[in-house]
Every structure is written in structure tokens, then in C-alpha cells.
Amino acid sequence: MAYRQINVRSPFYVQLSTTETNVKLELRIWTGDVVTDRPTDSDYLLLKEAVSGKATFEISELVRDRINQNKQFSKVGVWVETEFTELDSGAKQGVPVVYLATEGYTKNTEGIQHNSNTYEENFVMLPEDVNGDHRITTAEGQTSLFSFFHNSTGSSTYLYTINFFNGNSNIIGIPPTTESDEIVTNVEVDSSIESISFDFDKNYITVYNDVFECNKYNTEPDNFLGYVSKTSQNHDLQKPVTLFYINKYGAVNTMQFTLKRTDEVSATSESFVRNNISYSSLTDRGTHSSMKNITSSRRKFVVNTDWLREYYVDQLEELILSEYVWASIPNIKSNSGAVDQHPVIVTDKKILRKNHLNDKLIQYSITFEMSSDHINTLR
Helix, strand or coil: CCCEEEECCCCEEEEEECCCCEEEEEEEEECCECCCCCCCCCCEEEEEECECCEEEEECHHHHHCCCCCCCCCCCCEEEEEEEEEECCCCEEEEEEEEEEEECCCCCHHHCCEECCCCCCCCEECCCCCCCCCEEEEEECCCEEEEEEECCCCCCCCEEEEEEECCCCEEEEEECCCCECCCCEEEEEEECCEEEEEEEECCEEEEEEEEEECCCCCCCCCCCECCCECHHHCCHHHHCCEEEEEECCCCCEEEEEECCCEEEEEEEEEEEEECCCEECCCCEECCCCCEEEEEEEEEEEEEEECCCECCCHHHHHHHHHHCCCEEEEEEEEECCCCCEEEEEEEECCCCCCCCCHHHHCCECCEEEEEECCCCCCCCC
16 A cells, blocks of 8 residues: 655645535544554544535644654654544545655645645655756765655565665665654665665666765865874864755755864853952952853854755755754764764755856855753753
């Protein structure tokens, strides 16, 4: 059975044509297996009066509350079932319909999402280029991430082929699944991979990998200015910053920033004056009489892409519009010494859509800040 993927950051309407006056919609939302984990009771009962022979319900806001995003990127979707009942007669209409909902969105130029739309059963969750293919960026020695949606819930196994720059290839089979955490599959791509080819029932799709050299303009020579050698440099600063974000389709995507980056810590404060006199000796205590109370502290970064194909403008737009972004910053490690993925907020409010016709070479700067204060004040 094929399941439709719906984007619940935008409205999704379900509509029933009826000759009766009142219609009830039973809405079930769950994770796990589409059959064995389906709840017996409905999560919501919605009532609507039919207008011009049709009852219409908008369900996105209710569904979206049940999607939790985290840096594991394994729980990006939930199952949603809709079932109509005509209240006057008590008759159920049709069979229940099940969708896989993700926290994506549609553009206003793409029309309204509703239960009668045509849809793709299997697709790569990236923007398409003019040839219908897709691309990702990977820095040398690093790993990128993208996702695809597959309806391999029958007996067939879908295949994708990893093509390496050295001419070798590796075929991966995707077995049938009815799990909400598996129907959207994440693919890791390192800099040895040239492309990944998908065969969705003879619908062939390719994801090309554009590999960039890490910080190639920032490497200092030995004995730079006579006193700095490569062995004393912080090589983490020459590794790219990777931004992980939930894109237009509600799936994880990465963008790597390989050129110059800046790191800034800022603080806002209020001043107050306290009495520091010792009344026993009538002297001051040698302490501050005017004090600064830090009310907020932030760590902000500005990162830069390499020169990009025009195709990546759409991905950068999705990054700006994403509500969930994490940053992997090589010189900021966890207590275990590993590079972690930190929740961040992209502070850029707009993106100039550059193109090669007018702008020639295309390169972008992105500003983001840690989502928490630099000083840990959570209690």
C-alpha cells in the first residue's frame, strides 16, 4: 500500500461530499508501525456542517503538535488517519485514509494541499534542478546528509546505487517497511562518493555530490611571519561548519560552509550601585560599588559558502525558512571531546536569490547564533 506524504507547516484539507447536514471526522495520530501501533481510540473528533454539499476540515495544526524534532533526525514523521461519518444517518463514508505527515511546507505557487491531490509515491526530499536531478555539497573528509521518501511497503525492495569517484559502486536495498521512522530514510554521503542513483519503479533519479576543499583559502604556510607553524595552528578552524536543517519536505538536509567564519560573543547588562562601606572600620571593603548584571549572553557566528552552483540557492532559501537548525562546529566539542550538533537560530531575515546570469559567481554568508545563552542560566 502506498502512503502519501503531507506537509503540515502548510494547511492540509480533507473534504467529504455529502447529501447530509453534519459530518464527523475521526483523527488518529501515532508513530511506529502503521498497523500494529494504530490507536483504537481517535485523538480528535471534529464536527462540521456541510456547505454546498461538502464538509471541509483543516488538520495540519493538530497534526503538527505531535511531531518532535531533535538532532537524531529519526522521528521526522507521524502517521495520520482520517475517517468520515455522516452524523444524520450514522454511516461511515469510504475507508479510512492514512498519510505520513512531516513538518514541511508548500509554497503559495504550488496550490492548496487536500485529500484529492495527485502525489509522488517515492521521491528524493531535495529541490530538483532543471533536469529533474538533485545535488548536495560535501567538504573533503566530511559527511553530508539528505533524505528520501519511499513507499516500499509491499513485497518489492527499492534499490539505490552509490557511485564512487574511483569508479566502484555499491548497491543498497531498501526492504519493505511500515514504520514511521523508516519510511523517510536518511543517507550519509562522504567526499569519496560522486553520485547516488535511485530506481523508484523505473523512475530513475540521481543525486550528485559537489565536493569542496575545506578552507583552502585559510591555510597558513609553515613559519608564517616567522613565528607560527602548522603544528601550532588550531586545525579545527580549518574544518567546515555544517548546518543541519529541516527542509521544505520536513526532512533533514545539510549545507557545509567551507570558507571564512567569525565567532562573536556578546552580552547585554544592567548596572546597579551597592553600598560597599564597612561600618565597623568606616572603610570601603575593596569591592565593586558599581556592579554589572549580565541579563543575556549570546554566541554568534558568520559562515561563508564556497562558490556555488545556482541550484543551491533553493537549498539556502529552505535553510533561511527552516524552524529547526543545528550546527556542527569543529572547534566546539562536548564533554566527551566529540563534535556535537548544537541547536542554533539563523538570524538572517532575507536571502538575495542570486543567479549566474546577473551575479556571475555565487557565494553566500549566513549568520546564526546559539539558541541558548552563552552563560548557562537554566535552573
